[in-house]
Amino acid sequence: MFKVLITEHIHEEGLKELYEAPDIEVILRLNMSQEELCDAVKDMDALITRSGTAVDKKLLEAGKKLKVVARVGVGVDNIDLGAASKMGIIVLNSPTGNTLAATELTMGMIFSIARKIPQANNSLLSGEWKREKFLGTQLYGKTLLIVGLGRIGSSVATRAKALGMEIFCYDPYINPKKAENLGVKRLDDLRGxxxxADFVTLHVPLTHETRNMINEETLKSTKRGAYLINCARGGIVNEGACAKALKEDRLAGAAFDVHVVEPAKESSLFDPAIIEKVVVTPHIGANTREAQRAVAEIVVKNLIKALSGEPYENAVNLPYMENKMTLQEREFLSLARRMGMIAACVIKEHVDEITVAMAGPLFEEVEISLPFEVPYRYMPFTAAALKGLLEVRLGPEVNAMSAPLLAKEHGISVFESRREARTYKNVLAIEVKSQNKTFSMAGTVTEEGKKRIVGVDDYEIDFVPEGWVLLFSNHDRPGVIGKIGTLLGDYGVNIANFALGRKNGSGLAIAALQLDSSIPKEAMEKIQKDADLIWAHLINLKGE
Known part of the structure; x- marks a missing residue:
């Protein structure tokens, strides 16, 4: 018998299959302290939770028999994924069950701010009959900008189109054909x-790239009298800047279901001065009976399969891969992921193709030994490179199992090749192509276990892919590096290491600066505008 502990309220019908499973005993215990939880999990094979239970390293260590942790919903912020992976514990979630619920709430928010429905309701209940206060705007013929054309964004586009709205999207990473098939015009410049747009709705994950994407500067570009809707993640919009735009009548209204701090007790959006222009809800995007049932059913179905050794989906981590690898193989796995992350930062547009090339005896020894069949039997290093490439754009929920599927969904062709090793015993190389750019790099792991990037775009170079890295190409002239070093020094950014790659006769060079901290936006803009630079990209590998 497998023992499964449930720590939070889960939709009963969604748990039906779990209760009916003959070899599973279900234990329901709610509102436990962390100490009680650590005691309760000792003999459990699996744990089912939502966002209210902190599944930290201490709890995972207490669950000595734990095989699976299942999160009913999308986010896994409350789970220590690194600790779970090291302990060989599979972490599952249910990313698709709430798509319709989130879509419908978005549409509801659009209607609410366009017609001032909540404010009109409150006015009537307070004894007023002032119809003139609630002059709204119709949606037919208006322009809707969808930022992020993923599952939910696409679903919103279909419904908004039925209302007679003209649909644009901003999503530099989406396959242009997807937008074309949806009848959506794809725009490459966010400010433009x-x-x-008359209405702007956000459907992107919260990543280093999207945090504060809508800020005081970008809001200055919005069409006067536009409406802003955020049902994605708190932190994508700077709430203070949004409140200021509402006060200045640059925005006509805003609707937020998600907040920078949750539970949201205080916010710039709660200012009484803008209350007639704002609709706020307490993160209820997935809060429908159907969605709650669906996310529970998805988790339960995969949890039962995982415990039984059958094929399952939606694993947020992939412990079985790493557990079967040597230390050096795991270092190459980490290197592949970092190389994918670097490529994602260099190529800012939609990626059409990625090739992962492996050279050396280490790659001949790695076996693809999975406990079940998966749709794509790529080498682990290819999956890791895809994970790195996609997680920069789609968020930390991307994992080595879902990355190949997401690559196909985004129209990325994936190729693997084997080469003969030359300078180094074992070398991993990736080449990423978009419509306008090709970027390549090579890396290795030394005998001492140190990860190194040893080539970028056919330039020989040698730097460690970790922390903050400023990677740039420049005209090979005296003073370029000194100028950048002085500029960074002026902004208090310390250079930890420096590497330079040159080609005789090319007149160009590629350099990598390892930094102790990030570069302020203003300094980065000055660096990118430098006449001697071909391109420059700040890459965040900190905490990888």
Missing amino acids: ALSL
Whole structure:
């Protein structure tokens, strides 16, 4: 018998299959302290939770028999994924069950701010009959900008189109054919797109790239009188800047279901001065009976399969891969992921193709030994490179199992090749192509276990892919490096290491600066505008 502990309220019908499983005993215990939880999990094979239970390293260590942790919902912020992976514990979630619920809430928010429905309701209940206060705007013929054309964004596009709205999207990473098939015009410049939109709705994950994406500067580009809707993640919009835009009548209204701090007790959006322009809800995007049932059913179905050794989906981590590898193989796995992350930062547009090339005896020894069949039997290093490439754009929920599927969904062709090793015993190389750019790099792991990037775009170079890295190409002239070093020094950014790659006769060079901290936006803009630079990209590998 497998023992499964449930720590939070889960939709009863969604748990039906779990209760009916003949070889599973279900234990329901709610509102436990962390100490009680650590005691309760000792003999459990699996744990089912939501966002209210902190599944930290201490709890995972207490669950000595734990095989699976299942999160009913999308986010896994409350689970220590690194600790779970090291302990060989599979972490599952249910990313698709709430798509319709989130879509419908978005549409509800659009209607609410366009017609001032909540404010009109409150006015009537307070004894007023002032119809003139609630002059709204119709949606037919208006322009809707969808930032992020993933599952939910696509679903919103379909419904908004039925209302007679003109649909634009801003999503530099989506396959252009997907937008074309949806009848959506794809725009490449966010500020330009904002200037055209009557309504803007956000459907992107919260990543280093999207945090504060809508800020005081970008809001200056919005069409005067536009409406802003955020049902994605708190932190994508700077709430203070949004409140200021509402007070200045640059925005006509805003609707937020998600907040920077949750539970949201205080916010700039709660200012009484803008209350007639704002609709706020307490993160209820997935809060429908159907969605709650669906996310529970998805988790339960995969949890039962995982415990039984059958094929399952939606694993947020992939412990069985790493557990079967040597230390050096795991270092190459980490290197592949970092190389994918670097490529994602260099190529800012949609990626059409990625090739992962392996050379050396280490790659001949690695076996693809999975406990079940998966749709794509790529080498682990290819899956890791895809994970790195996609997680920069889609968020930390991307894992080595889902990355190949997401690559196909985004129209990325994936190739693997084997080469003969030359300078180094074992070398991993990736080449990433978009419509306008090709970027390649090579890396290795030394005998001492140190990860190194040893080539970028056919330039020989040698740097460690960790922390903050400023990677740039420049005209090979005296003073370029000194100028950048002085500029960074002026902004208090310390250079930890420096590497340079040159080609005789090319007149160009590639350099990598390892930094102790990030570069302020203003300094980065100055660096990118430097006449001697071909391109420059700040890459965040900190905490990988």
